Amino acid sequence: MTIHLNYRPLEPCLPTRFYFELLEHFRKRGLDTERLFEGTELNLQHLSDDYFLLTQADTEQLVINALNVTGEPNLGLIIGAKFNISAYGLAGFAALSSATAADAMEVAYKYIPIISPLFRISPPNSVTTIDGVKYGSIDIYSTAFIDEDVRRFAIDASMSSMQAMANFMFSTITPNLTIFEMNYPLHPYHEVYSASTDVKIFGNSKQNRILFPSDLLATPNPLADNHSYQKSIKKCDELLQQLPSPQYSLSEAIIQRISNTTDGYLLSQEIIAEELNMSPRKLHRLLREENTKFRELAARVRIDRAKEMLEQTKDSVNDIAHKIGYTDGANFARAFKKLEGVAPSEFRGES
Incomplete structure (x- = not known):
């Protein structure tokens, strides 16, 4: 599907911190970094500037270039797994210092507009019982029309990032009880990822969501720090107020x-x-x-x-x-x- 430019907000609104990982990936593979910027008005300095904001059009072109040059259809899973706390900025530090897993998920739900305005996630909610295990879920959906390959990259990255962060913050999680549901057909690389992580993945689902044992919600965060949490939340609220107004609803x-x-x-x-x-x-x-x-x-x-x-x-x-x-x-x-x-x-x- 071709998404025309006039469906994209024209104002810069996307932080560079995620896409800096694409640049690092190119460097580690010995690829020409200039090819990453073809068709955009970006350069190396832009991706190295934490305060620089990208337009949606440039962001999509970056991802398309990266997929084409690397030849790695699983690039979203690779990049997502590399996201650390700093990649999420203040929202990441707020989640890291929150009291429980449920609180960390609420932080992600509330502040995802300052992380990536093109996507939203649902608050954690109870869903169903599977094989005797009660599951909660977080849905992921886009708020703008996005190129199909870019959308798959972003969903893959979101899923693998959530899994990596959960493993870091809550080491007691059993990976084989985690389920990814994608609303697009699975590729062979999804099977490879599933085999290497024990995460179950299902394609052609009605929605994109990650399911996890609902007991996780009450799990105490071993890195909880109320002072740091309150300080980060205050700054996140300020950033939320400073976001540029959407060009259109x-x-x-x-x-x-x-x-x-x-x-x-x-x-x-x-x-x-x-x-x-x-x-x-x-x-x-x-x-x-x-x-x-x-x-x-x-x-x-x-x-x-x-x-x-x-x-x-x-x-x-x-x-x-x-x-x-x-x-x-x-x-x-x-x-x-x-x-x-x-x-x-x-x-x-x-x-």
């Missing part, structure tokens, strides 16, 4: 996405949700927070198309209705008047 991004079809076909809510790595139910809930619904966005796109046709063609109102997906002219006329305040014929200037 999720609903506006969806309108742009479903508008960009050459054959006039409107993408369904299910397809849009899949592109965003979330369930249709989750998408519905997020849109509800913006006081809208998917069908309202789709209606807006249809009526905007109808207005163009009314102005630029001599097609009849009934023909236009059918071309934009309405079964009859009457339903189309009602929907048009609801949004525009006039009937289609009045909009066209017909008596």
